[in-house]
Amino acid sequence: MIELYQKLWPQRAATAQIRTQEELEKYMLIELNDELTHPRVRKSKQQKLDLALLRISESDLSESEKTSLAALYKKLASQ
Structure with missing residues (x-):
């Protein structure tokens, strides 16, 4: 799964840091919750x-x- 995610997002430097399924799911939840975006947008x-x-x-x-x-x-x- 990690390789698939990295193929999907090749330009994201953070994806190269993912080593475990737990890290992958954590990063995907951050993405789904839009946590890296300012709260107003x-x-x-x-x-x-x-x-x-x-x-x-x-x-x-x-x-x-x-x-x-x-x-x-x-x-x-x-979840």
Whole structure:
């Protein structure tokens, strides 16, 4: 999963630091919660999930990779 996430976000330096599944899920939750954005302009978790799923669907990943990564995003978004 870590490799898939890194393929999805190749320009993000922070993705290169991810080594474990726990770190991956933590980083994905930060993304879904839009924690790195100023509070006044943050998007909702649903909006961030929709953007992530769109990026996944438009990526060069295989269909099975897309399905796996999308499932993890959805699982984390429902927490």
